[in-house]
Amino acid sequence: MQATRKTVQCISPSGLHTMSYKEWGDPLNPKVLVCVHGITRVSDDFDALAIALCQDYRVVCPDVVGRGYSGRLRNPMHYQIPQYVSDMVTLLARLNATTVHWFGTSMGGLIGMSLASLPDNPIAKLVLNDVGPVLNPDALARIGDYIGQDVRFDNFEDAQEYIKSISLSFGPHTPEQWEKLARDVLRQNEDGQWVRHYDLGLAIPLKASTPEMAAIGQNMLWAAYDAIKCPTLLVRGEKSDLLTTASAHEMAQRGPCAKLVEIPGVGHAPTFVQPEQIAIASDFLLNQV
Template sequence: MPAQRKSVQCLSPTGLHTMSYQEWGDANNPDVLVCVHGLARVSDDFDVLAANLCSQYRVICPDVVGRGASGHLRNPMHYQIPQYVSDMVTLLARLDVEEVDWFGTSMGGLIGMGIASLEGNPIRKLLLNDVGPALNPVALSRIGEYVGQAVSFERFDEALAYIKSISQPFGAHSEAQWEKLARDVLRQNEAGQWIKHYDLGLGLPFKATTPEQVAAGEAILWATYDAIRSKTLVVRGENSDLLSIETATAMTKRGPHASLVQIPDVGHAPTFVSAEQIAIARDFFLSNN
């Protein structure tokens, strides 16, 4: 069953905006899996995973505001986790279900942590894909360098090479997989040039963040993590420069006492398009415990 594209209206301090999402499977299925992408990615990242799980789940894959088919914020400084959590609470209300499972890659995992830490939240199981409360500032700087950078390419093969270059930590993929990963986050402008499929204003909060704010944010994130009671799995790319093995190990000993799986020969972040990686998600979400 192909995905249906839907949308929900959300609120920011400067007004309303639209969040687009894709829905896979039976709309009446009470078993819901919400899959949320990373900082500069889109809902299409989960096409393979959603197709694999939509016979068991109603799978919901949003484009976080500022990305893909969703609207943009009037004030780009609001492109931060509290706004995304607010938007997702609105989405969860639209879904009208008692509980959900959550798959969050990088930023999507931080959003899931934020919701799962709230009293009375609906998250039953939480998969955190290569993210945790302590984030390597060097990796954040690497990501921040390209996320707000305006680029344009006359030919798709040039754009593809660019996406490959900034996404090498994803690990080995077939040429068809790389092409899809690229097409998902690129679009053609009126001049026919290939450009990024997100608001370049996403980079502004990165540039405005001080080391002191990073340190304070880490303390808040650990307090958030410690408040989670959902069954939790941390997936780490073995070569990740964002989530250290020390942080991932600490996540198994505090808060929800997460289980930990490491994926060899992958950095930040596993894409979950291979059968081996999808099996990790299936085993976690479909197990009875």
């Protein structure tokens, strides 16, 4: 089974940009599953999940703007959730999808949560992978430290080791899986060096954030979460430093009262390339709630 890569044109306050996406399965299947990656990852993260589910769904996996094969924004301050939600609405219009199921890892979960909170939204089932309204500031600082670093490597092996070193919280993976996780987010520049496949400007809005802005954002995210009406699955890595145990349990008690599943031995965030993790998602998505 192979995916088809397509593009859709989106708009930001500073102009037009393209968003690339991978589409798996029957393009006429009315059952659509949208899978959206984390802040520095790409659509290829969902290859294993898409292969497992593309007999049941038309699986659509975008590269969020600024990452992978999508365009870059002229003003990096627009690399924020409202812009991403706007782009996803454009994508859903292109797909002609009136209802969808949504799987979002970290940032992809925040996009899904924000979209699912809107009146008349199309999300019928929502999977939040290791993310919620409360984002641990220490974890955000850890992530922010490496996002804007202009690291370059002369060979793929060193680049792969770097990606693995900043991704150890993903949990145990085979050497082949680690290679793919690295290859998906690396590219060679014009000098033949291996660099990360995203706009380093992603770090600019993070660095501009203040504690006051973060507090306002958290209140807005809780309001969005509480407005969600669809069945929701919350997956937490047992060792996650982004989504705390307390926050996860609060999410299970309020708003959509998410079904909570913890994955042992994994931090932020489960990759859903392992069969037992894929089974968690497929059981929730394909069965009645």
